[in-house]
Amino acid sequence: xxxxxxxxxxxxxxxxxxxxxxxxxxxxxxxxxxxxxxxxxxxxxxxxxxxxxxxxxxxxxxxxxxxxxxxxxxxxxxxxxxxxxxxxxxxxxxxxxxxxxxxxxxxxxxxxxxxxxxxxxxxxxxxxxxxxxxxxxxxxxxxxxxxxxxxxxxxxxxxxxxxxxxxxxxxxxxxxxxxxxxxxxxxxxxxxxxxxxxxxxxxxxxxxxxxxxxxxxxxxxxxx
Amino acid sequence: xxxxxxxxxxxxxxxxxxxxxxxxxxxxxxxxxxxxxxxxxxxxxxxxxxxxxxxxxxxxxxxxxxxxxxxxxxxxxxxxxxxxxxxxxxxxxxxxxxx
Numbered sequence: 001x002x003x004x005x006x007x008x009x010x011x012x013x014x015x016x017x018x019x020x021x022x023x024x025x026x027x028x029x030x031x032x033x034x035x036x037x038x039x040x041x042x043x044x045x046x047x048x049x050x051x052x053x054x055x056x057x058x059x060x061x062x063x064x065x066x067x068x069x070x071x072x073x074x075x076x077x078x079x080x081x082x083x084x085x086x087x088x089x090x091x092x093x094x095x096x097x098x099x100x101x102x103x104x105x106x107x108x109x110x111x112x113x114x115x116x117x118x119x120x121x122x123x124x125x126x127x128x129x130x131x132x133x134x135x136x137x138x139x140x141x142x143x144x145x146x147x148x149x150x151x152x153x154x155x156x157x158x159x160x161x162x163x164x165x166x167x168x169x170x171x172x173x174x175x176x177x178x179x180x181x182x183x184x185x186x187x188x189x190x191x192x193x194x195x196x197x198x199x200x201x202x203x204x205x206x207x208x209x210x211x212x213x214x215x216x217x218x219x220x221x222x223x224x
Numbered sequence: 225x226x227x228x229x230x231x232x233x234x235x236x237x238x239x240x241x242x243x244x245x246x247x248x249x250x251x252x253x254x255x256x257x258x259x260x261x262x263x264x265x266x267x268x269x270x271x272x273x274x275x276x277x278x279x280x281x282x283x284x285x286x287x288x289x290x291x292x293x294x295x296x297x298x299x300x301x302x303x304x305x306x307x308x309x310x311x312x313x314x315x316x317x318x319x320x321x322x323x
Contacts, residue, residue: 019235021319028313031241031264035248038263103259105298107252 033220041093041100042172044214050089051206057085058149058199062192065145071191073144119159126151145191149198153183171212178205230319233281234312238266238274243309246284246301254287254300275299283308 019027064078065071074082101109129151134143160176182201189197234240241264249255255263261271278284283305288297301309 019237019240021230021316024230024235024240025316025320027237027240028244028316031244032248035245035263039248103256103298104249104253105256106249106254106300108250109253 037217037220039100039104041096042213043096044210044217046092046096047206047210047213049092051203051210053085053089054206055199055203057082058195058202062195062199065192065195068192071139071141071145073140074195115159115163119155122155122159123152126155141191146187146194149194150183150187153186153198153202154180157183171209171216175205175209230315231308231312233277233283234308236274238264238270239278241266242271242274242278243283243301243305246299247306247309249301251306252300254298257297257299260299278305 060081061074061078064075065073126148130143130148133147138147157176157179161173161180164170164172164176179202182198182205186194186197186201234243242260245260245263246255257268257271257275261268264271266274275284275286279286279299281304282302284299284301286297286299288295290296
């Protein structure tokens with residue numbers, strides 16, 4: 001039966017002995033590295049895809065709002081491109097995550113579900129506050145420009161930073177903090193510029209992350 | 225210090241791979257038999273034999289869920305198994321320094 005083992009099976013295999021300590025150290029290191037890589041959904045390709053997507057998505061919205069005087073908010077065409085990027089990003093992450101986490105069960109699965117629920121609630125709260133700002137008479141530039149982009153990216157960045165700090169994942173922590181800094185700094189660019197500033201800034205952060213991931217993978221392979 | 229000081233249960237290529245792979249999971253997580261087999265590349269019979277030895281030493285636990293063709297076995301490293309790998313790694317470091 002595939003995927004199960006019977007403790008009563010009578011097959012017998014001799015232990016492969018004679019492992020030299022150096023060989024054992026190499027095997028241990030290689031197995032650890034391959035296991036970590038196999039269980040991690042992140043990859044340079046996925047980060048590169050996100051870098052291109054964020055530039056195209058935010059760039060499309062910027063193109064749709066840059067000529068607006070006064071500012072009214074993204075046009076349906078700009079939003080279609082942005083949402084297409086968001087869907088592609090979610091789809092690619094879910095696919096890579098499912099592949100990497102296939103066959104894993106236990107506490108971390110429940111922890112991830114709780115993290116996902118917390119992030120969803122935080123993002124919904126961003127849009128509830130957006131509706132409150134609009135009903136309180138805040139300008140379209142603040143509500144549908146500076147606020148919605150900045151608040152969304154701040155939530156995603158701080159969520160990622162907290163999550164990676166708990167896991168002692170320092171590379172991911174650096175990327176998440178860079179996202180927070182880009183989002184906060186872009187708020188000064190105004191309702192039109194905030195889209196372009198976030199698009200370019202996040203694209204650069206993700207390109208740097210993708211290059212660092214590729215470099216680390218190559219370094220690990222050359223050590224093997 | 226000699227190679228004899230290394231835990232003989234772990235100091236076998238297949239079992240070293242099994243323990244190191246399971247140790248890459250967060251504490252409290254388990255891996256299905258088929259995924260472990262894919263990751264290590266052992267035949268089912270060989271993997272079963274090594275898993276049994278590790279389970280007898282309380283280095284890992286296994287849990288079978290479901291019945292019939294849909295049944296699935298998951299294996300997880302115990303605290304004892306994780307500690308044994310830690311001691312093995314330290315002993316190996318000491319040996320390599322002395323070489």
